[in-house]
Amino acid sequence: MSEYLQAKPAGQLLEDPEHIVTEASRPARHRLPLLLRRPGGVFGLGWLALLVVLSLTASWWIPYGTNDQQLSAALQGPSAQHWLGTDELGRDLLSRIFAAGASTFGASLLTVVVAYAIAVPLALVAAERGGHTETVISRTTEIMMALPGTVIILAFIGVFGVDTVLIMTVLGVLISSGMYRVLLGVARSLREQLYVDAARVNGLGSWRVNLRHVLPGMRTVLAVQAALLFGIGLLIQSGLAFMGFGPKPPAPSWGAMIGTASQHIYDAPWLMVPSGLVLSLTVIAANLIADALTDPEEAPRLAQRAAKPKGGATAGPAEPDGSGVLDVRDLTVAVADGPVLVSGVSFRVEPGRVLGLVGESGCGKTMTALAALGLLPAGVAVTGGALHWQGRDLAGLDERHLRPVRGREIAYVSQEPMVALDPMFSVAYQLTGPLRRLRGLSRAEARGGAVSLLKRVGIVDPQAVMRSYPHQLSGGMAQRVAIALALTGGPKLLVADEPTTALDVTVQAEILSLLRSLVSQSGTSVVIVTHDLGVVADLCDDVAVMYAGEIVESGTVTEVLDAPRHPYTKALLGANPHAGEAVTPSHRLTAIPGQVPAPGSWPRGCRFQDRCPYATDACGQPVALEAADRGGTIRCVRAGELAAAAAHPDERTPA
Ligand SMILES: Nc1ncnc2c1ncn2[C@@H]1O[C@H](COP(=O)(O)OP(=O)(O)OP(=O)(O)O)[C@@H](O)[C@H]1O
Numbered sequence: 001m002s003e004y005l006q007a008k009p010a011g012q013l014l015e016d017p018e019h020i021v022t023e024a025s026r027p028a029r030h031r032l033p034l035l036l037r038r039p040g041g042v043f044g045l046g047w048l049a050l051l052v053v054l055s056l057t058a059s060w061w062i063p064y065g066t067n068d069q070q071l072s073a074a075l076q077g078p079s080a081q082h083w084l085g086t087d088e089l090g091r092d093l094l095s096r097i098f099a100a101g102a103s104t105f106g107a108s109l110l111t112v113v114v115a116y117a118i119a120v121p122l123a124l125v126a127a128e129r130g131g132h133t134e135t136v137i138s139r140t141t142e143i144m145m146a147l148p149g150t151v152i153i154l155a156f157i158g159v160f161g162v163d164t165v166l167i168m169t170v171l172g173v174l175i176s177s178g179m180y181r182v183l184l185g186v187a188r189s190l191r192e193q194l195y196v197d198a199a200r201v202n203g204l205g206s207w208r209v210n211l212r213h214v215l216p217g218m219r220t221v222l223a224v225q226a227a228l229l230f231g232i233g234l235l236i237q238s239g240l241a242f243m244g245f246g247p248k249p250p251a252p253s254w255g256a257m258i259g260t261a262s263q264h265i266y267d268a269p270w271l272m273v274p275s276g277l278v279l280s281l282t283v284i285a286a287n288l289i290a291d292a293l294t295d296p297e298e299a300p301r302l303a304q305r306a307a308k309p310k311g312g313a314t315a316g317p318a319e320p321d322g323s324g325v326l327d328v329r330d331l332t333v334a335v336a337d338g339p340v341l342v343s344g345v346s347f348r349v350e351p352g353r354v355l356g357l358v359g360e361s362g363c364g365k366t367m368t369a370l371a372a373l374g375l376l377p378a379g380v381a382v383t384g385g386a387l388h389w390q391g392r393d394l395a396g397l398d399e400r401h402l403r404p405v406r407g408r409e410i411a412y413v414s415q416e417p418m419v420a421l422d423p424m425f426s427v428a429y430q431l432t433g434p435l436r437r438l439r440g441l442s443r444a445e446a447r448g449g450a451v452s453l454l455k456r457v458g459i460v461d462p463q464a465v466m467r468s469y470p471h472q473l474s475g476g477m478a479q480r481v482a483i484a485l486a487l488t489g490g491p492k493l494l495v496a497d498e499p500t501t502a503l504d505v506t507v508q509a510e511i512l513s514l515l516r517s518l519v520s521q522s523g524t525s526v527v528i529v530t531h532d533l534g535v536v537a538d539l540c541d542d543v544a545v546m547y548a549g550e551i552v553e554s555g556t557v558t559e560v561l562d563a564p565r566h567p568y569t570k571a572l573l574g575a576n577p578h579a580g581e582a583v584t585p586s587h588r589l590t591a592i593p594g595q596v597p598a599p600g601s602w603p604r605g606c607r608f609q610d611r612c613p614y615a616t617d618a619c620g621q622p623v624a625l626e627a628a629d630r631g632g633t634i635r636c637v638r639a640g641e642l643a644a645a646a647a648h649p650d651e652r653t654p655a
Contacts, residue, residue: 066250
């Protein structure tokens, strides 16, 4: 978050739009491009710009022809006639240096272009596909990195002669493998950002995700590496020319001029100065530019990985229909060749109702929610059951058929709003893009639509927020924008994964009330993943309590929270500081002993038995999810017995 926003609490910012940091309100220094904020960057850019302009226009202004000899004036120092002196044939150094500039820059640039033309697509493909594709590409580039570059270049010179274009192209190919390694790391990291997932959720195809989100996110690294590579290209090119593998004499080249100067280092030491200084300063300028482009704030931002998803409702069978009902039946999610993460989960979300999936960390809530979006992590898949939505089974749809569903029909709100939004683009850009794509609006209509969406999510000065970038927003504001983004396609169902966990308490309440008003105004259904029964009580109509990959209890919020039947639900309520009457005083605010068993090591029978104070031998037998006496469902062999005991607290409950 920007330093300007840190001074103000998030909630206050919401009420106080003048504190939203816009481009106009930022200090002048911060409005400058990164490169111009540092003296090194200013020098580097200035020097290179000057050199490029003077080199490109050399034919118009250089005082002498590049090959004009004046033997009587050989090896002279600077004078009024020859500002930088002359070489051993009396040729004007100033004219030759600048006449050689354009081709020298062009050749270095060629190396950069070739290296990038190979490395960038390979890195994007490897980061996107991963697995076998990445292994093949990475192994190939490793082999290339092991090749002796100098020997290969000399071999090419031996076969094809001195051809600068060919040499610099080969150099670009050789360097591309190292460049690929650097770019792959960045691309991978960017693909793990939630805003990339969010873009996929919004139905963006893979090449568009790369072009719109991954590539722009790589731009700093690309610019830094390009500047460094440009400098390396200059040095290698000059080194080759120094050794005689440069442009054919008498054509001027910086390396050859340094080579000549080295032969006169004792009798005419000045000769080394002009060409040596120009080459050194140019390489230094390229490095200074690279250095200035490296934003110290950028690194932590890139490193800040999204809390990457790892991956009304009543449980039980019901008939599928096409009216905005999500009907999940016997859903099983498993790791390929690995453990089952979610098993036999069934629930139904009716239009306009809010279902809370609640449970401790690791119970499979996120996997269940992500299955509905086809967004399970690589290696994890739906292996059984069905996800009926609008007459289709989402579990059977491939990526191409899921894309129109995501964003338009089902949208996703993530836990971390800051990383769900692309830091590279303004809020306006991020909202108008999906509005145009998903609703076919014109540019002006999309802008209007974005403003009204921002108003709808309770932003009081939408115009200021439209101009802002994600890092300029407070957490609560960013989550409102993320919700607006999720609404761009007019979805019938919102899947919200812990949407308030990353926010402070006052802002949590605001976001919950926003979700509540969205549901009541538009009839959108919501599946909310949470570990907080307070959120369930506040927002949900229905609740499904999950434990170790399965639903252990479900029903309306009143049924479950007022009359919990499963010992796990009671324990969760007991651990909740806001627990009400349903929990006996002795159970209040007690931590649940033990941990959720990991997938693959669930006990036979009731999965909660190792932590349950009421467990008996009967709990070792498989337990079905059955209708509960007070409505909803329950998965506990002792549920009836425990409920009866709770109704008559004087009688002892056998353990
Ligand atoms: N990519 C993955 N590969 C293998 N196992 C995974 C993967 N992602 C998650 N898991 C495991 O799946 C189980 C369920 O994870 P899930 O994220 O759905 O739990 P959760 O209830 O949502 O918890 P949390 O609130 O911590 O996200 C956990 O045991 C988790 O370790």
